[in-house]
Amino acid sequence: xxxxxxxxxxxxxxxRYDEIETPAPNAGQVRVRLRAIGINYIxxxxxxxxxxxxxxxxxxxxxxxxxxxxxxxxxxxxVGARVAFVLDAPSYAEYAIVPAHRVVRVPDTVSLEDAAAVxxxxxxxxxxxxxxxxxxxxxxxxxxAAAGGAGQLTVQVAKIAGAKIIGTCSTEEKARxxxxxxxxxxxxYTQTDFVGEVKRLTNGKGVPVVYDSVGKDTYExxxxxxxxxxxxxxxxxxxxxxxxxxxxxxxSKGSLFLTRPTLGHYIATPEEYAWRANDLMQWIAEGKLRxxxxxxxxxxxxxxxxxxxxxxxxxxxxxxxx
Numbered sequence: 001x002x003x004x005x006x007x008x009x010x011x012x013x014x015x016r017y018d019e020i021e022t023p024a025p026n027a028g029q030v031r032v033r034l035r036a037i038g039i040n041y042i043x044x045x046x047x048x049x050x051x052x053x054x055x056x057x058x059x060x061x062x063x064x065x066x067x068x069x070x071x072x073x074x075x076x077x078x079v080g081a082r083v084a085f086v087l088d089a090p091s092y093a094e095y096a097i098v099p100a101h102r103v104v105r106v107p108d109t110v111s112l113e114d115a116a117a118v119x120x121x122x123x124x125x126x127x128x129x130x131x132x133x134x135x136x137x138x139x140x141x142x143x144x145a146a147a148g149g150a151g152q153l154t155v156q157v158a159k160i161a162g163a164k165i166i167g168t169c170s171t172e173e174k175a176r177x178x179x180x181x182x183x184x185x186x187x188x189y190t191q192t193d194f195v196g197e198v199k200r201l202t203n204g205k206g207v208p209v210v211y212d213s214v215g216k217d218t219y220e221x222x223x224x225x226x227x228x229x230x231x232x233x234x235x236x237x238x239x240x241x242x243x244x245x246x247x248x249x250x251x252s253k254g255s256l257f258l259t260r261p262t263l264g265h266y267i268a269t270p271e272e273y274a275w276r277a278n279d280l281m282q283w284i285a286e287g288k289l290r291x292x293x294x295x296x297x298x299x300x301x302x303x304x305x306x307x308x309x310x311x312x313x314x315x316x317x318x319x320x321x322x
Contacts, residue, residue, distance in 0.1 A: 002322070003093035004302040007056045009049035012303040012310075015059070023097045025071035030103060032083060032096045036116035037320040038062035039305055040150075041213075041238060043092075047306065050241070059302070060091030060320075064106060064116035074100040082106040084115040086123060087264055092302055094322045101270060104277040110284050114291040117317035118280055120263065121150040122289070124235070125157040126276040127266035132259060133209040133231045137162035140202055142194075142210040142225055144218055145238065146183055147174035149294065149317040154211055155181040156289050166201060168194050168218075170312070177292075177315045194218075198225040209233060216240035228254035235261055238312070292316030 064084035083103040146167025159182035167183035206227035213236030267273040283289035294316035297305040
C-alpha cells in the first residue's frame with residue numbers, strides 16, 4: 001500500500017509518499033480500507049516534532065472507510081461495515097489497522113467523508129462543551145478561531161447546548177462562516193481588540209469560559225476576558241504553545257481556572273467514547289450538526305494539504321483521499 005510518512009521532523013516537505021507492506025490485522029483488530037482521511041493540527045505537531053513520535057512514522061489519527069479484513073476473535077463488526085476511527089491508528093494511508101472495539105459504526109445516512117471530517121474535532125467539541133466546562137442554557141462563552149473546522153463544530157455544539165456565543169476570526173469572510181455556524185457575536189481580532197469587545201458585549205462582566213485553540217497569541221487576552229472564577233480551556237496551539245502561567249496570575253485576575261485537556265482522556269472508556277461518537281452521528285443525521293469540508297487533496301499531496309492548513313485560510317475541514 002501507499003502511505004504518507006515522515007523520516008525526520010520539519011516542514012511540509014518532509015512528508016513522503018512511501019510504498020510499504022499492506023498490514024494484516026491481528027487478534028482483536030480490523031483492517032479498514034480508507035475512503036477519506038481527516039487532517040488535524042495534531043498532525044502538524046507530530047510533523048514538526050512538538051509531539052514526539054518514533055520515526056519513520058505514518059501521520060494522521062482520523063479516518064473512515066470500509067472494513068475489509070478481520071483478525072481473530074472479532075465479533076462486533078463484520079467485513080463490509082462502514083466505520084470511522086480516531087487516535088487509535090495512523091491514517092495517512094490506503095489501509096489502517098484499528099482495534100475492533102474502537103471503531104465507530106457510520107450510519108447509512110452519514111457519508112464517509114463527513115464521518116472522517118467530524119470525529120476528532122467533533123468529539124473534541126463534545127467534551128469541551130459537555131464536560132470540561134459544561135455550558136448552560138443562555139450562558140456566554142468565547143470561542144477562538146470560530147470559522148475553522150474545529151471552531152465551527154464547537155460553535156454548533158455550544159448552540160445545541162443553548163449557549164450564547166462570541167466567536168473570533170480574522171476576516172469578514174470568516175465572520176460570515178462563524179455566524180452561519182451559530183455565533184451570536186463575531187469579533188474580527190485583526191481589526192478590534194477582542195478583550196475590550198468581549199467586555200463591551202457582556203457589560204463589563206466577561207465570560208465564564210474561553211475555549212482557546214490558538215494558544216500563544218491569544219492566551220493572555222483570553223485570561224483577561226474571564227469573569228471571576230472563570231475557566232480558560234486552553235486546548236490547542238495553532239499559533240504555538242502558550243508559555244508557563246504563574247498560578248498567582250490566576251489569583252490576581254479573579255481566582256481563575258486553567259485546564260489543558262486532550263481528547264484521549266475524554267474517550268478513555270468504551271462507554272464515554274460511544275456516548276460522544278453516537279451523539280455526533282445522530283446530530284449529523286438529524287441535521288443539527290453540519291460538517292463543512294473546505295478542501296480535499298489526494299493522499300500523495302499531503303504536503304500541499306499541510307501548507308493549506310498552516311496558512312489558516314481554511315474555513316472547514318481538510319480531507320485526504322487515497
